[in-house]
Amino acid sequence: MNGFEGRVAFITGAARGQGRAHAVAFAERGADVVLLDRCEDRDVLSYPMATADDLEETARMVEAAGTRSLVVQADVGDRDAMDAAVEAGISAFGRIDIAVANAGVTLMGSVQHTTTAQWDEVLGSNLTGVFNTIGAVAPGMIERGYGRIVTVSSMLGRQGGTNTAAYSASKWGVIGLTKSAALDLARHGITVNAVAPGNISTPMIHNETLYGHMRPDLESPTADDVEPVFRSLHVQPVAWLDAFEVTRAVLFLAAEDSVHLSGVVIPVDAGNAARTSG
Numbered sequence: 001m002n003g004f005e006g007r008v009a010f011i012t013g014a015a016r017g018q019g020r021a022h023a024v025a026f027a028e029r030g031a032d033v034v035l036l037d038r039c040e041d042r043d044v045l046s047y048p049m050a051t052a053d054d055l056e057e058t059a060r061m062v063e064a065a066g067t068r069s070l071v072v073q074a075d076v077g078d079r080d081a082m083d084a085a086v087e088a089g090i091s092a093f094g095r096i097d098i099a100v101a102n103a104g105v106t107l108m109g110s111v112q113h114t115t116t117a118q119w120d121e122v123l124g125s126n127l128t129g130v131f132n133t134i135g136a137v138a139p140g141m142i143e144r145g146y147g148r149i150v151t152v153s154s155m156l157g158r159q160g161g162t163n164t165a166a167y168s169a170s171k172w173g174v175i176g177l178t179k180s181a182a183l184d185l186a187r188h189g190i191t192v193n194a195v196a197p198g199n200i201s202t203p204m205i206h207n208e209t210l211y212g213h214m215r216p217d218l219e220s221p222t223a224d225d226v227e228p229v230f231r232s233l234h235v236q237p238v239a240w241l242d243a244f245e246v247t248r249a250v251l252f253l254a255a256e257d258s259v260h261l262s263g264v265v266i267p268v269d270a271g272n273a274a275r276t277s278g
Ligand code: NAD
Pocket: 012, 013, 014, 015, 016, 017, 018, 019, 036, 037, 038, 039, 040, 049, 050, 051, 074, 075, 076, 077, 102, 103, 104, 105, 106, 124, 125, 129, 152, 153, 154, 155, 196, 197, 198, 199, 200, 201, 202, 203, 204, 205
């Protein structure tokens, strides 16, 4: 089966951006989808998170594609909430076959200026959140002897960067977690793989705060002003990629036929992986 008819996908960070692109693509290919997002801002983050309306809009898009959705507002950093979300998904649709641990936050800040509260938020959402997602879906997948888990790292999970200490640490952690989970779950028919996106055109990079960091010389930088700076971060001459470019890799890893593909990281980063050893 190369489509996803009859499958159930569980997607975190589904209210907007890449999570929404993944959710709609699974729906268009026949899967029912559990859509999870926190939909709440955090004081320690300097850009807005998605809203409950955003999450409802993803649900409308999934339903327009012709399959069912279940909306859950929860924090991936909260293990009890994640266990409850998975239970709700299983009650609604019978099982979860695919999990995409996509929710995440970014933070611009040097290691010497990152506060403990910021560190906790970034590690909690980006790394503990992936651990909780895997932990919550694994028992049902083990019981049924089938699962496809895709985690979301970053090109900063394979290299360091200035002002990205917490983010980079969390995304390196995702890769170690993914490889170890792949080994632990292999005998149960479950694959665990990661995607490592470059700069993707979502609200995570298109926000006033990040624009301000990139062009401190300007009072109110626009997308045009930051475009060359973003372009310099990729090997290929492109500033940002469309979310669907990452979705293509997620669909490939989540396919039933990708049965013996586990523990790998697929970069979708405009050639940046050519600069790293991984
Ligand atoms: P985004 O900000 O548009 O979407 C992230 C979503 O996650 C938001 O809807 C947000 O509300 C949700 N979220 C954040 N923390 C959460 C939590 N603790 N619990 C539940 N939901 C939470 O950004 P995006 O680009 O779509 O990011 C998706 C993933 O891709 C993230 O893991 C991000 O780190 C990663 N990534 C993004 C880029 C990029 O350039 N945009 C590059 C590399 C990796």
